[in-house]
Amino acid sequence: xxxxxxxxxxxxxxxxxxxxxxxxxxxxxxxxxxxxxxxxxxxxxxxxxxxxxxxxxxxxxxxxxxxxxxxxxxxxxxxxxxxxxxxxxxxxxxxxxxxxxxxxxxxxxxxxxxxxxxxxxxxxxxxxxxxxxxxxxxxxxxxxxxxxxxxxxxxxxxxxxxxxxxxxxxxxxxxxxxxxxxxxxxxxxxxxxxxxxxxxxxxxxxx
Amino acid sequence: xxxxxxxxxxxxxxxxxxxxxxxxxxxxxxxxxxxxxxxxxxxxxxxxxxxxxxxxxxxxxxxxxxxxxxxxxxxxxxxxxxxxxxxxxxxxxxxxxxxxxxxxxxxxxxxxxxxxxxxxxxxxxxxxxxxxxxxxxxxxxxxxxxxxxxxxxxxxxxxxxxxxxxxxxxxxxxxxxxxxxxxxxxxxxxxxxxxxxxxxxxxxxxx
DNA sequence: CTATGTGAATTTATTCACAGCA
DNA sequence: TGCTGTGAATAAATTCACATAG
Numbered sequence: 001x002x003x004x005x006x007x008x009x010x011x012x013x014x015x016x017x018x019x020x021x022x023x024x025x026x027x028x029x030x031x032x033x034x035x036x037x038x039x040x041x042x043x044x045x046x047x048x049x050x051x052x053x054x055x056x057x058x059x060x061x062x063x064x065x066x067x068x069x070x071x072x073x074x075x076x077x078x079x080x081x082x083x084x085x086x087x088x089x090x091x092x093x094x095x096x097x098x099x100x101x102x103x104x105x106x107x108x109x110x111x112x113x114x115x116x117x118x119x120x121x122x123x124x125x126x127x128x129x130x131x132x133x134x135x136x137x138x139x140x141x142x143x144x145x146x147x148x149x150x151x152x153x154x155x156x157x158x159x160x161x162x163x164x165x166x167x168x169x170x171x172x173x174x175x176x177x178x179x180x181x182x183x184x185x186x187x188x189x190x191x192x193x194x195x196x197x198x199x200x201x202x203x204x205x206x207x
Numbered sequence: 208x209x210x211x212x213x214x215x216x217x218x219x220x221x222x223x224x225x226x227x228x229x230x231x232x233x234x235x236x237x238x239x240x241x242x243x244x245x246x247x248x249x250x251x252x253x254x255x256x257x258x259x260x261x262x263x264x265x266x267x268x269x270x271x272x273x274x275x276x277x278x279x280x281x282x283x284x285x286x287x288x289x290x291x292x293x294x295x296x297x298x299x300x301x302x303x304x305x306x307x308x309x310x311x312x313x314x315x316x317x318x319x320x321x322x323x324x325x326x327x328x329x330x331x332x333x334x335x336x337x338x339x340x341x342x343x344x345x346x347x348x349x350x351x352x353x354x355x356x357x358x359x360x361x362x363x364x365x366x367x368x369x370x371x372x373x374x375x376x377x378x379x380x381x382x383x384x385x386x387x388x389x390x391x392x393x394x395x396x397x398x399x400x401x402x403x404x405x406x407x408x409x410x411x412x413x414x
Numbered sequence: 415c416t417a418t419g420t421g422a423a424t425t426t427a428t429t430c431a432c433a434g435c436a
Numbered sequence: 437t438g439c440t441g442t443g444a445a446t447a448a449a450t451t452c453a454c455a456t457a458g
Contacts, residue, residue, distance in 0.1 A: 061419085253428085
């Protein structure tokens with residue numbers, strides 16, 4: 001097969017597969033079939049096989065996939081094979097929740113810079129990183145941090161995004177409930193809790 | 208046009224449009240064109256027109272959409288026209304962040320039941336709801352609450368989901384980093400922060 | 415005999431192009 | 437003339453069916 005572009009939807013699922021694989025490896029498993037993996041993450045086996053087929057042949061017919069090898073491959077595809085530093089802006093409840101997330105490390109992601117506007121928070125330590133003033137966002141450039149998480153109130157989000165982009169940030173995970181405008185080269189993934197919750201009633205039958 | 212099923216992707220965008228419309232209404236605007244709305248939420252105008260066309264004709268050619276009327280319609284489609292109660296399970300940082308979310312009210316969503324396992328939290332009040340023991344999840348049934356948010360650690364998620372389903376919950380917003388198994392009739396939307404962040408590096412050019 | 419890998423078929427979603435109405 | 441509404445065209449994603457390899 002000629003390997004062209006990996007579909008976005010496949011890229012979206014890859015980290016989910018990766019987590020499952022790392023979990024299985026942790027349980028001492030060495031190989032897994034598309035069916036078992038499928039059951040574990042809640043998709044169909046053929047979806048999984050198709051997803052993997054976009055970037056190679058990793059399975060052994062009659063057996064399944066070698067967990068370690070496959071996990072390595074996925075990490076490589078996702079560029080998670082070398083640890084990536086990320087910045088967090090906004091240390092409210094949400095920001096704190098993100099900092100406490102254990103899974104990030106497992107994905108080779110490390111939040112090594114944390115910012116807030118609140119003078120009372122600045123200087124305090126969370127884990128082993130110190131909260132800095134947002135006025136120092138520009139330092140991200142020389143610290144070579146080009147991923148960031150925005151967890152600030154809506155009205156501050158666009159400004160923060162612009163500061164991040166000026167500091168050379170190329171990927172943003174945006175938790176603020178608004179659309180943020182950035183240059184095309186910057187990738188933004190928005191997580192909008194309220195709109196996700198708001199579409200739930202649609203699917204629930206009204207008694 | 209014959210109105211058949213509304214595509215899932217359209218349903219996903221409707222709450223986003225709705226928020227923009229409510230915001231515009233708040234600014235005193237009375238009508239809006241597909242182009243202006245598009246700019247505001249970051250999609251194309253024809254996408255918006257197509258989305259709306261799935262459930263009716265609400266615009267005035269040469270003018271645009273009546274904001275109030277369109278917002279009403281979207282609320283109705285999404286079943287947000289009557290206030291829906293929701294339960295929250297897990298009052299950690301994430302749970303607290305969700306409780307503090309102002310947007311939920313605007314979507315006609317009201318978190319009126321909050322649960323935790325921690326005895327030290329039980330009985331405490333957040334806003335004007337009291338934190339209850341998870342052992343009381345079953346009471347959701349007679350309280351007629353059939354939407355719930357799971358914000359507990361991964362290892363507790365499946366158990367909580369099952370308790371929720373037993374209590375008659377039909378829609379779940381799952382923040383736990385795992386796939387939860389529920390009967391087909393129950394709709395689950397999963398928000399997985401780590402996997403969303405983990406796919407960012409893929410899109411960021413490596414220098 | 416089991417489980418992968420993949421073209422082909424199908425379904426779903428997006429984009430286009432323009433007719434139609436205010 | 438301006439902006440909506442929508443069939444038709446295109447693109448993307450999923451599902452199927454089965455050849456193929458261990």
